[in-house]
Amino acid sequence: MTRTPLADVACSIARATDLFGDAWTALIMRDVLTGVTRFDDLAHDLGISRKVLAARLSRLVEEGVLIRERYQERPPREHYRATHKGEELYPVLLALMEWGDRWYADPAGPPARIRHLGCGRDTRPVSVCAHCGEPLTVANTTQLPGPGGRTGPGTQVLGPLLAAREDPPGAGRPAAV
Amino acid sequence: MTRTPLADVACSIARATDLFGDAWTALIMRDVLTGVTRFDDLAHDLGISRKVLAARLSRLVEEGVLIRERYQERPPREHYRATHKGEELYPVLLALMEWGDRWYADPAGPPARIRHLGCGRDTRPVSVCAHCGEPLTVANTTQLPGPGGRTGPGTQVLGPLLAAREDPPGAGRPAAV
DNA sequence: CCCTTAAGTTCCCTCAGGGAACTCGGGTAG
DNA sequence: CTACCCGAGTTCCCTGAGGGAACTTAAGGG
Numbered sequence: 001m002t003r004t005p006l007a008d009v010a011c012s013i014a015r016a017t018d019l020f021g022d023a024w025t026a027l028i029m030r031d032v033l034t035g036v037t038r039f040d041d042l043a044h045d046l047g048i049s050r051k052v053l054a055a056r057l058s059r060l061v062e063e064g065v066l067i068r069e070r071y072q073e074r075p076p077r078e079h080y081r082a083t084h085k086g087e088e089l090y091p092v093l094l095a096l097m098e099w100g101d102r103w104y105a106d107p108a109g110p111p112a113r114i115r116h117l118g119c120g121r122d123t124r125p126v127s128v129c130a131h132c133g134e135p136l137t138v139a140n141t142t143q144l145p146g147p148g149g150r151t152g153p154g155t156q157v158l159g160p161l162l163a164a165r166e167d168p169p170g171a172g173r174p175a176a177v
Numbered sequence: 178m179t180r181t182p183l184a185d186v187a188c189s190i191a192r193a194t195d196l197f198g199d200a201w202t203a204l205i206m207r208d209v210l211t212g213v214t215r216f217d218d219l220a221h222d223l224g225i226s227r228k229v230l231a232a233r234l235s236r237l238v239e240e241g242v243l244i245r246e247r248y249q250e251r252p253p254r255e256h257y258r259a260t261h262k263g264e265e266l267y268p269v270l271l272a273l274m275e276w277g278d279r280w281y282a283d284p285a286g287p288p289a290r291i292r293h294l295g296c297g298r299d300t301r302p303v304s305v306c307a308h309c310g311e312p313l314t315v316a317n318t319t320q321l322p323g324p325g326g327r328t329g330p331g332t333q334v335l336g337p338l339l340a341a342r343e344d345p346p347g348a349g350r351p352a353a354v
Numbered sequence: 355c356c357c358t359t360a361a362g363t364t365c366c367c368t369c370a371g372g373g374a375a376c377t378c379g380g381g382t383a384g
Numbered sequence: 385c386t387a388c389c390c391g392a393g394t395t396c397c398c399t400g401a402g403g404g405a406a407c408t409t410a411a412g413g414g
Contacts, residue, residue, distance in 0.1 A: 011204075011207070011274075011277075011288055011289070012273070012274045012275075012276075012277025012278045012281065012282065012287060012288060012289070013203055013204065013207050013270055013273050013274045013277060014204060014277075015277040015281040016273040016274065016276050016277035016281070017200060017203045017204060017273065018200075020273065021198065021199060021200040021201070021202070021203055021204075022198060022200070023194060023195075023198040023199070023371095024198070025198070026190055026194045026198055027188075027190065027191060027194060027198075030188070030190050033315055034320060038391075038392085039391070039392050039393070040390090040391060040392070040393095043392095048371095048372090049371060049372050049373065049374095050373090050374095050392085050393070050394085051370095051371075051372080051373090051393090051394075051395085052370085052371055052372080053393090054392085054393060054394075055370090055371095074380080074381080075379070075380040075381055075390080075391075076379075076380080076391095076392095077390095077391060077392080078391090078392075082315070085280055087314070087315045087316075088276055088279060088280070089276060090304075090313070090314060090315045091272040091275070091276070091302075091303075091304035091313070092269065092272040092273055092276060093190055094272070094304050094313060095268040095269040095271070095272045095304065096189070096190050096193040096194065096197065096269055097188075097189045097190045097193065098189075098268070099189075099193050099265055099266060099268070099269060100188075100189025100190060100191075100192040100193035101189045102265060103262055103265070104189065104192040104193070105189065105325055106324075106325035107325075108324045108325035109323055109324030109325045110189060110323040110324070110325055111188055111189060111322070111323050111325045112188070112189070112320050112321065112322060112323045113320070113321045113322070113323045114313070114318050114319075114320055114321075115318060115319045115320070115321055116306040116308065116309065116311070116313060116317065116318055117317045117318060117319060118306065118309060118311045118317050119306060119308055119309035119311065121306075121308045121309075122321070123306045123307050123308050123313070123318075124307045125268075125304045125305070125306070125307070125313050126268075126304070126305055126306075126307045127267075127268035127271050127272065127302045127303070127304055128302070128303055128305050128310075129293040129295065129296060129298075129300045129302070129303075130300050130301045130302070130303045131293065131296055131298045131300050132293065132295060132296040132298075132300075133305075133310055134293070134295045134296065136267070136268070136271060136291070136293060136300070136302050137264070137267060138210055138259070138264045138267045139264075140293060140294045140295050141291050141292060141293055141294060141300075142291075142292045142294060143211060143289050143290070143291055143292070144289065144290045144291075144292055144299075145288070145289060145290070146286055146287040146288050146289045146290045147283075147285045147286030147287070148282055148283035148284075148285040148286045148287055148288045200402095215360075215361085216360070216361050216362070217359080217360060217361070217362095220361095225402095225403090226402065226403050226404065226405095227361085227362070227363085227404090227405095228362090228363075228364085228402075228403080228404090229401085229402055229403080230362090231361085231362060231363080232401090232402095251411075251412085252359085252360075252410065252411040252412065253360095253361095253410075253411080254359095254360060254361080255360090255361075355414105356413105356414095357412100357413085357414085358411100358412085358413080358414105359410100359411090359412085359413105360409100360410090360411095361408100361409090361410095362407105362408080362409090363406100363407075363408070363409100364405105364406085364407070364408090365404100365405090365406085365407095366403105366404095366405095367402105367403090367404095368401105368402090368403085369400100369401095369402090369403100370399105370400095370401085370402090371398105371399090371400090371401090372397105372398090372399085372400100373396100373397095373398095374395105374396090374397095375394105375395085375396085376393105376394080376395070376396095377392100377393085377394070377395090378391105378392090378393090378394100379390105379391095379392100380389105380390090380391095381388105381389080381390080382387100382388085382389080382390100383386105383387085383388080383389095384385100384386090384387085384388100
């Protein structure tokens with residue numbers, strides 16, 4: 001991958017994006033998490049080139065997001081399953097799906113429903129504060145440098161969000177960031 | 178974009194991924210939402226090629242995720258700001274960041290903290306059921322075809338998740354991860 | 355008058371992705 | 385025993401998107 005080594009950047013979005021910011025990875029994870037785990041099934045379902053699928057899968061295995069498992073001895077057959085790390089990508093998929101539903105849904109409605117087995121209802125995912133349970137939005141959060149943040153040139157981690165919003169660059173100069 | 182027209186697929190993840198499944202889009206949105214809104218600032222901060230940045234920005238404007246605004250008349254200067262549609266990508270970014278923090282954080286800790294202004298605490302985003310507030314996980318949800326779902330070949334929307342997990346394709350079922 | 359800044363464009367080049375055929379190990383049907 | 389199917393990749397060729405760096409345009413500034 002000749003891509004700029006985003007993994008070096010001190011931003012978790014960048015690190016996650018280095019793996020996940022790919023046209024296919026999200027779709028592969030969706031499929032694997034929903035039970036489409038075999039190479040040919042994935043290739044057929046996604047319409048992805050087999051070459052690229054093989055590359056993505058081995059990358060995902062390397063990253064510890066998937067494991068390649070033998071599911072049958074005779075003839076030997078392998079498939080891919082999500083690790084714990086892989087399953088934790090589920091919120092990302094949910095958020096992506098929710099956004100797609102809100103902004104690109106058919107007039108008929110969303111193509112899929114999510115049933116929460118805990119309460120038995122069809123539901124939508126909401127990103128909330130782990131402490132108080134209120135939904136997190138751009139407007140009610142600020143990013144501050146964390147312990148692992150090495151703030152320096154090229155490592156803009158997550159700037160002063162509200163500062164920028166409270167002083168919109170419309171009139172004067174944009175907030176220096 | 179010669180990419181397979183994922184937007185046609187009846188899956189919201191695919192639609193969202195068509196726009197968002199790109200090495201740079203997530204980082205651009207992070208920057209714009211955190212106050213880095215000018216072309217040169219983005220180019221410098223991300224280390225992205227100016228050509229690609231211009232292409233991404235106009236795509237994002239086309240999609241209604243960003244707007245190009247004049248922030249200064251003399252000399253005329255433009256910058257980019259998130260629309261409502263763009264701000265609603267925030268949960269996706271949060272989920273990505275959270276995942277990156279959990280799995281790739283420096284030993285020192287995450288590079289950024291999120292302060293929830295509502296309750297005043299540093300927090301983590303959690304994806305919960307809109308009805309009962311419980312966290313949504315792979316294990317406690319199922320996907321069902323929705324009203325807009327045209328189930329057919331190549332349009333595997335979101336399969337029967339738990340069905341697949343309860344009856345994996347192998348003889349001996351792999352240990353639940 | 356020349357330099358600088360902001361915001362892009364243009365050019366060239368390489369390499370990742372698409373498409374389709376080929377491989378390889380191991381059935382199963384005749 | 386041979387011939388024909390899998391499933392799971394690999395190989396080959398070709399196009400085009402991305403990297404890098406220089407060029408452009410418009411407006412100040414010293």
